[in-house]
Amino acid sequence: MIVKTVKSLTVIVSGLCLALLLNTSCKNDKSATSPNLEDTATKDTLYASEVIPFFDKWNLILGDGSNVGQANSYQHEDFFYTATDSTGDWVVYKAPNGGDTHGTSNNTRTELAQLKKWYAKTADDKLSATLKVMNVSATGDPRVAASYAVVVGQIHSADGHENEPLKIFYKKYPGHTKGSVFWHYEINTEGDDNSGRWDFSSAVWGHDFSVVPTTLDELPEEPKDGIELGEEFSYEITVKDGIMNLKFTSEGHETKTFTKNLVESEYTTVADIPEQTQKLFVPIGQDGLERKNAYEGEGLFFKLGSYNQTNGKSPEVNKNWCSGADTFGGDIQKQYETGNYAEVWFKEAKILVSDQAVSNQGYFTKND
Structure with missing residues (x-):
């Protein structure tokens, strides 16, 4: 790296x-092994806002759980800075396996959260990005679906249960050259109890979230059409008139497109629960049903960055989301030295915000 x-x-x-x-x-x-917060700039500092000039649309959340606001002319050498390689300039988002987290999440993130929210039924909003994943955690229980994974883009709800109609993942097992890209739809659970929520995973390149081994000493087959660390790929998210359209592209890989209705649920009865969910989530009690109108009426917003899905919590707590990875008591420097972090580089990103979008300050007030 x-x-x-x-x-x-x-x-x-x-x-x-x-x-x-x-x-x-x-x-x-x-330096990845001895990072420091840079409080004052030198003349030749290249800021993220010079590489991708759109940071006035976002709040930046760091890997220590803090909200630093709009990241214009800003860097933090633990989590957020720029890098240059033979292909050009990049914005780096880095998050350890363990440390202080934002909101109610178990996972650290260095991630942008949109300052405005919009409503799926009246939306005409778009986020696109070109990126490469440079590192995922070196440790974790391979039987846990979230181990060795990072989320690089999201749509999040600001209201209700604050669930996520979209999460875009990259995951690579240790010893494999190629990893998988997949995306999740999380149901917007009916009623006041959100404990039964679950995700449905769709493969883009490689496997989906549900492909996991049954023992500690085995791994799934390496995906033949997967994406390597350091290999560029792009995603495009468009939400218009209640419909989410996704497009994934990468040189040398088949372009993939997906469509999902965000205001009309397909998971309103027990018979609608997919086989994937019955195998992965139902056995641990996550067997809820979704509101008929899904995410209609809730403010939604985009997120982008490195949302590390590998954590140090015991798999006994949740076999899908608790990785049991090395965190060294939250020692960030030690985690970076041993490869226990997620690092994502973005070359390009654009956001289009509809005129109907409104302030998302309420979400930050609740979660900061």
Whole structure:
């Protein structure tokens, strides 16, 4: 993994010359093993807002659970900064396996959350991005579906149960070269009790969420059409008149498209619960039904970044979402040194916000 290339220094006898060379060569060094918060900028700092100029549309949530607001002319060397490789400039989002989290989640994230919310039935809203995943956790229980995974884009509800009609995942098992890209629809559970909520997973390239081994010492077959770490792919999310359309593209891979109605549920009776859900979620008591009008009437908003799905909680708590991974007591530096983090680089991203969108401040007030 390359965070920032540091120019080698020629040994110079003169202390004055050495000081000058250090001053010009090391200003932008980004060390994955000893990150620091940069409070003041150097002249040649490249900010994320210069690479992708859209940060006035978002609040940035960091891997320590804090909401830092709009990330214009901002960086944090633990979680959020820029990197450059042979293909150009990138915005880096990094989140450890364990640490302080945002809202009620068990998982850390360095992620953008949209400042406005919109309503599916009247929406004409869009998010697109080009990215590559550079790292997923090195540890975790392979039987847990969320292990070794990161969410790179979402639609989230700001109201009601605050469920998620869309989560886009990347997941790669240790020892595999290729990983899987898949997306989830989470039901908007009927009634006041949200404990029965569940996700339905659809494969894009490779496997879906439900493909897991039954023992600790085995892994599923490596996906032949999967995506490698460092391999670019793009997603496009459009919501208009109650319908969500998804498009996934990557050079050398088949383009995939999906459509989902967000205001009319297909999961309103027990007979509607898919076989995948019956095998994965029903055995642990997540067997709810969805409201007939799904997410209609609730404010929705986009999210983008690195939402690490691997955590240190025991799989005995939840065999789908609790990974039992290494967190070293929340020591971020130790997690970075040992590969226990998720890191995602974004090259491009665009958001289109409809005129009907309104302030999403209420969500942040409840969750910060």
